[in-house]
Amino acid sequence: xxxxxxxxxxxxxxxxxxxxxxxxxxxxxxxxxxxxxxxxxxxxxxxxxxxxxxxxxxxxxxxxxxxxxxxxxxxxxxxxxxxxxxxxxxxxxxxxxxxxxxxxxxxxxxxxxxxxxxxxxxxxxxx
Numbered sequence: 001x002x003x004x005x006x007x008x009x010x011x012x013x014x015x016x017x018x019x020x021x022x023x024x025x026x027x028x029x030x031x032x033x034x035x036x037x038x039x040x041x042x043x044x045x046x047x048x049x050x051x052x053x054x055x056x057x058x059x060x061x062x063x064x065x066x067x068x069x070x071x072x073x074x075x076x077x078x079x080x081x082x083x084x085x086x087x088x089x090x091x092x093x094x095x096x097x098x099x100x101x102x103x104x105x106x107x108x109x110x111x112x113x114x115x116x117x118x119x120x121x122x123x124x125x126x127x
Contacts, residue, residue: 015056015057017056017074018060021114028049035051035084038050066112067117073119074118076119077121077123079122081106081122095108095110106122106123
């Protein structure tokens, strides 16, 4: 379901994420390769992203500690957790919770090049 227009505007919608980074270009490249996020440079030179359906945007922030322990945990929807896990490993990420640890759900958790932990989620019946 691709949204080529503008993001949905709604009270309570999560719309923007700041992700800690050690190297903004390394992190941006990682998320572009793995998830297909659109990377753009703002007029102030800051590197930003838009997700694949143009509903969530954000940026990478240096000088902020990565989220290396699950607390608030954001899951990224993928077509295939299995394929995404392979791509994460091949591109410098690490798997911190393998597929199958959350019984009955198709999930895994990974850490990105800066050490931030995110979850992966696959809709049932996909893959």
